[in-house]
Amino acid sequence: MNILITVSYQLNTKKQRKLAQFQSYFLFNDILNDYWVKPLSDEERLFYYPLYLWWQITAVVPLRPREFLLTQRNCLTEKDGKYYLTLRRNNLKGKDKGVSHKISEDYYLTTYEVPFKLASEIINYLELTKDLSSTQLDTLFVTDSHYRKWKRVTGTKNRFLTYSNLNTILKYFFNEIVSQQYGYFVHHINFPDKLDEHEINFIHIGDTRHISMINLIAEGASPVTAMLLAGHDSVTTSSHYFSNLSQFIECRSYQLYRKLTNSQTSYAISKTQHKYTVNKDYVSLDNKGRCYSPRFTKGDYSDCLKVISSHAELGACTSCPFYRKAGKDYFSMDKTFKKSIDEEALIVDEAIKRVRQGKGNLEDIGEALLKLKTVSHSYQEYLTEKQLSLQEFSNGEKKVY
Known part of the structure; x- marks a missing residue:
């Protein structure tokens, strides 16, 4: 073998x-x-x-x-x-x-x-x-x-x-x-699309370098990260990291959820990550959208003040993680989050290319990474809440979103 x-x-x-x-x-x-x-x-x-x-x-x-x-x-x-x-x-x-x-x-x-x-x-x-x-x-x-x-x-x-x-x-x-x-x-070759409970794929010694790069991209926007990306051997390889980012976040979210439901000690995904809860009953807005913020329900606008749109608009509903369009449930945003991650990743990739061509600055990579990090963390929190809500629903605690 x-x-x-x-x-x-x-x-x-x-x-x-x-x-x-x-x-x-x-x-x-x-x-x-x-x-x-x-x-x-x-x-x-x-x-x-x-x-x-x-x-x-x-x-x-x-x-x-x-x-x-x-x-x-x-x-x-x-x-x-x-x-x-x-x-x-x-x-x-x-x-x-x-x-x-x-x-x-x-x-x-x-x-x-x-x-x-x-x-x-x-x-x-x-x-x-x-x-x-x-x-x-x-x-x-x-x-x-x-x-x-x-x-x-x-x-x-x-x-x-x-x-x-x-x-x-x-x-x-x-x-x-x-x-x-x-x-x-252990699957050594021809990995299946989906693993059963007691199955695992064989990993390789060189894999950890890719894992660490993906984790750096998801977790931070430090000058060190920008330098590492700017100095990478090829654009296609760095693009490979971005293409795996959403899958990495999904698996990490599932792992955290599994630890929580097994009453095991959980680990911190990020020191800067803020855990939020979702309101069971949405509030209808004047723009016909829905707000799932529990604070907003009580007349507290602190969640609104945390949101700034790409056009520097404070409190923009369409940029808020608690906002959904009319008729949309809270847990109907998987594709939207993935699309946002892909779009922000492309911006990072372009910033890296400009630096390698001598037309950009490391700070441009750092700024793009910061936006990507924000979207990644929002997706992480969204998935964690979604998994926990499904668990509660399966235990007979019916929740309406």
């Missing part, structure tokens, strides 16, 4: 790989995090440690696999109670670019502030491996703990933990943990 997977992947390396359904990424995240808090032996934990840190780091920072694997041993620093992670980055990709294969020439160092939880995991890994042999490149990940899985010793040519090593760890995790321990059926 491993041979078949490898051959299939090699035959399609020149094509843009279709990302596994986002549902699989969220499931993988839940399984990995649940597995990681179990009482594991040091030997087992050390074998899977590179995979765990790969997921925690590269699903947030858009690193290529080789950049991640070349992380230096002394990558973590602490100052004033805050922790900082230094990573190696490069701009080399493709056969047409000169590659010298010298870290000092091909890579530069970038430092990111990281939460204490991630820092503590890195510290723990460093402690567990302090007595093991360093790699020739003095990388964070040692190789001795990897080859102990098969009672072997590290070869003389193993300069660092390689892509093949990490890919092997991933395959073992899917086989030993996801399939055998958690009982999921």
